[in-house]
Amino acid sequence: MKKDRLNAEFCNCNVIHEDVVNRVSEKMPEEEKLYDLAELFKVFGDTTRIKIIYALFESEMCVCDIAALLGMTQSAISHQLRVLKSAGLVKYKREGKIVYYSLDDEHVKNIFDQGFVHINHKYMY
Amino acid sequence: MKKDRLNAEFCNCNVIHEDVVNRVSEKMPEEEKLYDLAELFKVFGDTTRIKIIYALFESEMCVCDIAALLGMTQSAISHQLRVLKSAGLVKYKREGKIVYYSLDDEHVKNIFDQGFVHINHKYMY
DNA sequence: AAAACACATGAATAATTGTTCATACGATAA
DNA sequence: TTATCGTATGAACAATTATTCATGTGTTTT
Numbered sequence: 001m002k003k004d005r006l007n008a009e010f011c012n013c014n015v016i017h018e019d020v021v022n023r024v025s026e027k028m029p030e031e032e033k034l035y036d037l038a039e040l041f042k043v044f045g046d047t048t049r050i051k052i053i054y055a056l057f058e059s060e061m062c063v064c065d066i067a068a069l070l071g072m073t074q075s076a077i078s079h080q081l082r083v084l085k086s087a088g089l090v091k092y093k094r095e096g097k098i099v100y101y102s103l104d105d106e107h108v109k110n111i112f113d114q115g116f117v118h119i120n121h122k123y124m125y
Numbered sequence: 126m127k128k129d130r131l132n133a134e135f136c137n138c139n140v141i142h143e144d145v146v147n148r149v150s151e152k153m154p155e156e157e158k159l160y161d162l163a164e165l166f167k168v169f170g171d172t173t174r175i176k177i178i179y180a181l182f183e184s185e186m187c188v189c190d191i192a193a194l195l196g197m198t199q200s201a202i203s204h205q206l207r208v209l210k211s212a213g214l215v216k217y218k219r220e221g222k223i224v225y226y227s228l229d230d231e232h233v234k235n236i237f238d239q240g241f242v243h244i245n246h247k248y249m250y
Numbered sequence: 251a252a253a254a255c256a257c258a259t260g261a262a263t264a265a266t267t268g269t270t271c272a273t274a275c276g277a278t279a280a
Numbered sequence: 281t282t283a284t285c286g287t288a289t290g291a292a293c294a295a296t297t298a299t300t301c302a303t304g305t306g307t308t309t310t
Contacts, residue, residue: 013188013189013192013193013199013285013286013287014189014193014285014286015189015190015193016187016189016190016223016286017186017187017190020184020186020190021186021190021193021194023183023184024180024183024184024186024194025194027182027183028176028179028180028194029179033241033244034172034175034176034179035172036244037169037175037237037240037241037244038169038170038171038172038174038175039170040240040243040244041166041167041169041170041175041240042166042167042170042171043170044162044163044166044169044170045163045164045166045167045168045169045170046163046167046297046298047159047160047163048298048299049163050159050162050163050166051153051159054153054154054159055149055153057152058148058149058152059145059148059149061142061145061146061149062141062142062256062257063138063256063257063258064138064139064140064141064255064256064257065140065141065142065145065146067137067138068138068139068140068146069146069149069150069153072299073137073299073300073301074137074138074256074257074258075257075258075259075299075300075301075302076298076299076300077257078256078257078258078259079258079259079298079299080298080299081257081258082258082259088243089243094257094306094307096256096307096308097254097255097256097257097306097307097308098141098255098256098257098307099256099257099258105243105246107239107242107243107246108243110239111236111239111240111243112162114232114235114236114239115162115165115166115236116158116162117232118165118213118214118230118232118233118236119158119161119162119165121230121232138255138256138257139255139256141256167267171267171268173268173269187286187287188286188287188288189285189286189287197269198269198270198271199286199287199288200269200270200271200272200287200288200289201268201269201270202287203287203288203289204268204269204288204289205268205269206287206288207288207289219276219277219287221276221277221278221286222276222277222278222284222285222286222287223277223285223286223287224286224287224288251310252309252310253308253309253310254307254308254309254310255306255307255308255309256305256306256307256308257304257305257306257307258303258304258305258306259302259303259304259305260301260302260303260304261300261301261302261303262299262300262301262302263298263299263300263301264297264298264299264300265296265297265298265299266295266296266297266298267294267295267296267297268293268294268295268296269292269293269294269295270291270292270293270294271290271291271292271293272289272290272291272292273288273289273290273291274287274288274289274290275286275287275288275289276285276286276287276288277284277285277286277287278283278284278285278286279282279283279284279285280281280282280283280284
């Protein structure tokens, strides 16, 4: 009975298909890339941030306008804009007292469109 | 000084650009769609699940093999496969004692590819 | 100068969530 | 049948996180 372990890592069960595991293991992207990808999707995994991004698809907006649009406090929006900013998804420019936020990535729309394809496909059954 | 509120929702700041807010408001997708989209991305927002999906890009796999590949317990993998399954992202087939999981959505790859575009673009600066 | 406004931010709280542990289920083997 | 194996799952725990509240910063206005 085989008791192989891959990468000397702890695992409480046997490897059933060693060939498959080895082949897939070689094809896996770098750990760091996968981590970064998960971090990016984590940013998209919140309704408020999704709404902010959709709003910014249409127009650059200041914090107060976004807060009014979404019916949320200025503080909550500001906190979320910070998350979006550190993820490199939005940028801002200051004009007097007002700070205008806009999208800083032209690929986000594509990601969301593909996401909708999945959602809509799911509901056809 | 204007004190408008949109949609009769509470918001602790003034609407500065009423025209922009109204125009963007009309263009926003349905609340439910945005919620579903966030839920989908939430599933992608975990390194373990990202790894599982990448593994399944290459080959269908049983639970033990995935656990060995990722160096994690069978229980942890099984819990995550449950999440992926209820999101409509993976399907399974049973053969005796062994359960084989495989991808159930051909669009996921596109979403991830676009995600990588963002990540790689970000690191060029 | 002080007051008002737009926005940012630290701390606290509540809610969500990933993993572990123990155990149960379903199928095969002895 | 009993034992074993592959998998599923509920409960518990730790860690993360979204919002609120209070307050601070920077800019304009009076």
